[in-house]
Amino acid sequence: MSAILEVRHVTRRFAGLVAVSDVSFTLEQGDIVGLIGPNGAGKTTLVSLISGTLAPSAGDVLFQGEQINRLPAYRRARLGIGRTFQIMRPFPGLTVLDNVAVGALFGYGGGQAQLQQAREQARACLDFVGLGRYAGQRAEELGGPGRKRLELAKAMAMQPKLLLCDEVMAGLNHVEIDEVIEVIRKVRAQGISILVIEHVIKAIKSLSDRLLVLHHGEKIADGAPDAVLSDPAVVQAYLGKKRR
Numbered sequence: 001m002s003a004i005l006e007v008r009h010v011t012r013r014f015a016g017l018v019a020v021s022d023v024s025f026t027l028e029q030g031d032i033v034g035l036i037g038p039n040g041a042g043k044t045t046l047v048s049l050i051s052g053t054l055a056p057s058a059g060d061v062l063f064q065g066e067q068i069n070r071l072p073a074y075r076r077a078r079l080g081i082g083r084t085f086q087i088m089r090p091f092p093g094l095t096v097l098d099n100v101a102v103g104a105l106f107g108y109g110g111g112q113a114q115l116q117q118a119r120e121q122a123r124a125c126l127d128f129v130g131l132g133r134y135a136g137q138r139a140e141e142l143g144g145p146g147r148k149r150l151e152l153a154k155a156m157a158m159q160p161k162l163l164l165c166d167e168v169m170a171g172l173n174h175v176e177i178d179e180v181i182e183v184i185r186k187v188r189a190q191g192i193s194i195l196v197i198e199h200v201i202k203a204i205k206s207l208s209d210r211l212l213v214l215h216h217g218e219k220i221a222d223g224a225p226d227a228v229l230s231d232p233a234v235v236q237a238y239l240g241k242k243r244r
Contacts, residue, residue, distance in 0.1 A: 004029045004162055004193045005050065010059035012045055019045040021217040022059070027162070032184070032194045034208035034225070036201070038238050042217040043197045044086060047164045050195070051083045052076040063162065077107055082160030084151035086167045086197075090139035097122050097135040100153045107158025118157075125153040129183050145176050152183060163187060165196040169203055177203055201239070205229065213238065 005027040012020040020042040027033050035043050048054040050061055052073035061068055068076055082103075091099050100122035101115070126132045129149040134142065142150060148168050155163055165184070169177045181203055188194055198204040204211065204225075211228040213221040215237040221228045228234055 002029055003027060004064055005195070006060075006062040006065075007046075007050065008060040008062070010046070010049055010056045010061065012042075012049055012054060013057045019217050020049065020056075020214075023214070023217075023219045024059075025212055025219065025222055027193055027195055028209075029193055030188065030191055031209045032188055032196060032207050034204040034211045035195055035197045035214070036199070036204060036211060036238065037214035041214040043214055044166055045217075046214065047083060047166055047195065047197065051081055051164055074106065077158055080159070080161030081164065082107065082155040082158040082162070083164035084155050084166055084168055086170070088144075088147040088151055090142070090147060090150060092140050094139055095135065096126065096131060096137050096139050096142065096150060099139045099150060100125050100157045103154040103157035104159075107160070122153070122157050125157045128156060128186065129153045130179065144171050148172065148180065149183070152180075152187075156187065160192060163192050163194045165194060165198075167197050167199065169198055169200050181207060201229070 003026040007023060007025050010020060010023050011018065023046060037043055045054065049056050052071060056069060063079060063081060091102060097119060101118040104118035104121040123135060126135055129152050131146065131149050131153060134146065139150060152168060169180050172180065177200060184194065184207060196207065208225055210223060211225050212219065213228060213234050220237060221231045221234050
């Protein structure tokens, strides 16, 4: 297997605050890596450094072996890096279908799709995440669970090679979480590599090939889920008292 993503000694400072500090890891082609840690640990900042909405203060981000530090977010998207956002902001006034078509128009391959082709692709993505029946509805009318799926559909319409998921299960009930887990597994079955931020430990453990743990912006663990979740440093920093 080969690494689709390499993060090398990446640091991000905001004035006097170090949000991410000297973090290194790799994500192998076709793997799912779970990114966990307390609130404020730097997880979303790290995803933003990979997707290009933030630039690193130090270190390197490599995608398919090429350094992408200087590329803006839209260029990275066209290389095949897609992401969802923790704060869901659908394009107001557009239907669910056309929200997803935007991703199809401007994603991987340089934004060469025509509108009709983009809408066809969008409809397939909506069916994929279970939102097909809402295609003609205005996106802002969707409830929380629907908006989570819409985030996934928009990202999938960009035809990513690497998908960055930021808390796509937050606020969902157990049934809805199980449904999203199945969608993410279907994404991986298409050969897409995934980095997923999640606080639902049962879900992230069942999904991930590896877990990466951040605390105060620093990597404190990286490895197989069972080993990471039993690591004393992780238990103390994130999980609290070890459950018997």
